[in-house]
Amino acid sequence: TPRVFSGIQPTNHLQLGNYLGAVKRFVAMQNDGMETIYCIVDQHAITANFQNPADLRHATRELAAAYLACGLDPAKSILFNQSQVPAHSQLAWVFNCVARMGWLNRMTQFKDKAGKNAEKASLGLYAYPSLMAADILVYHATHVPVGDDQKQHVELTRDIAAKFNHDYGVEFFPETQPIIEGAATRVMSLRDGTKKMSKSDPSDASRINLTDDADTIAKKIRKAKTDPEPLPETTEGLADRPEARNLVNIYAALAEITPAQVLAEHGGSQFGSFKPALADLAVDKLAPISTEMSRLMGDTAEIDRVLAAGAERAAAIADPIIAKTYDIVGFVR
Numbered sequence: 001t002p003r004v005f006s007g008i009q010p011t012n013h014l015q016l017g018n019y020l021g022a023v024k025r026f027v028a029m030q031n032d033g034m035e036t037i038y039c040i041v042d043q044h045a046i047t048a049n050f051q052n053p054a055d056l057r058h059a060t061r062e063l064a065a066a067y068l069a070c071g072l073d074p075a076k077s078i079l080f081n082q083s084q085v086p087a088h089s090q091l092a093w094v095f096n097c098v099a100r101m102g103w104l105n106r107m108t109q110f111k112d113k114a115g116k117n118a119e120k121a122s123l124g125l126y127a128y129p130s131l132m133a134a135d136i137l138v139y140h141a142t143h144v145p146v147g148d149d150q151k152q153h154v155e156l157t158r159d160i161a162a163k164f165n166h167d168y169g170v171e172f173f174p175e176t177q178p179i180i181e182g183a184a185t186r187v188m189s190l191r192d193g194t195k196k197m198s199k200s201d202p203s204d205a206s207r208i209n210l211t212d213d214a215d216t217i218a219k220k221i222r223k224a225k226t227d228p229e230p231l232p233e234t235t236e237g238l239a240d241r242p243e244a245r246n247l248v249n250i251y252a253a254l255a256e257i258t259p260a261q262v263l264a265e266h267g268g269s270q271f272g273s274f275k276p277a278l279a280d281l282a283v284d285k286l287a288p289i290s291t292e293m294s295r296l297m298g299d300t301a302e303i304d305r306v307l308a309a310g311a312e313r314a315a316a317i318a319d320p321i322i323a324k325t326y327d328i329v330g331f332v333r
């Protein structure tokens with residue numbers, strides 16, 4: 001039976017790309033009645049930069065509030081933070097011994113995040129994809145909704161599963177499918193249409209945060225980088241216009257229509273009129289989320305209860321899979 005797993009790191013505030021590329025689709029899959037497991041991957045959050053413990057705790061609860069405010073329902077989905085379910089790191093160790101250095105050397109996210117000085121990167125950042133494979137496979141998850149940037153990591157997950165199954169002569173870990181769909185699989189920076197929108201971009205103007213209020217959202221869209229041409233009539237006309245394409249894609253994803261439909265309505269318009277229409281739409285869709293997040297953050301004890309209950313349900317699935325893995329590997333218990 002299909003089982004969906006995905007996760008997001010609690011680093012900084014959630015941005016529009018995380019919402020459109022990930023959370024909005026998490027909610028859709030939950031509401032389609034699939035078995036859904038959604039994680040706050042706090043163990044991944046300490047791989048890149050030093051996280052102040054108070055900030056990490058705050059970001060973890062805020063991400064939980066964002067999940068809930070976006071429509072994840074703990075009665076329908078399992079919702080928890082990774083560090084409360086030790087099975088993730090238990091399986092990650094086994095996978096560290098299955099994955100090859102050469103495979104990890106090819107990961108573009110490591111290269112991007114480590115920058116020029118890979119010697120100074122943490123071992124955890126290097127092994128990140130192996131922990132991510134464990135996050136997914138410790139539930140035998142078959143479907144992983146992610147943004148385009150995570151495609152390579154899901155492919156590595158399949159390679160690890162296949163090598164484990166082959167080495168031990170078992171058919172134990174399933175083949176996982178990345179689900180990368182819709183107009184917003186790669187939302188770009190509002191300041192540079194060739195760069196991915198990211199929580200950790202030093203420029204706050206480059207992204208819309210789910211915590212931004214209505215005025216801030218409208219102002220960031222008004223100031224977004226564009227070119228001087230009017231919008232084209234068809235999507236072919238967006239080919240060499242990354243900033244224009246990005247705004248059209250964002251509009252389409254927020255309105256739940258296709259980019260072609262956006263251009264059928266707005267083709268020929270100047271940005272002077274398209275941007276206010278986009279800002280209205282964004283405020284309409286996002287402001288209620290930010291309001292609900294602030295309300296939920298007023299009771300962090302309740303958030304902690306939701307996460308603890310979710311972790312218990314997650315462990316009930318993961319623990320037998322770890323037990324079986326240990327038997328296959330030959331660990332005496």
Ligand code: AQP
Nearest residue numbers: 009011017018021022146147185186187197198199200
């Ligand atoms: N710009 C984006 N467009 C579409 N999807 C995106 N995702 C991230 N950015 C975009 C998707 O969001 C999910 C969670 O991402 P993550 O927190 O695990 O880390 P990330 O991909 O590294 O996201 P950020 O915002 O760039 O965080 P930082 O700056 O902390 O590294 C994933 O499904 C991802 O594809």
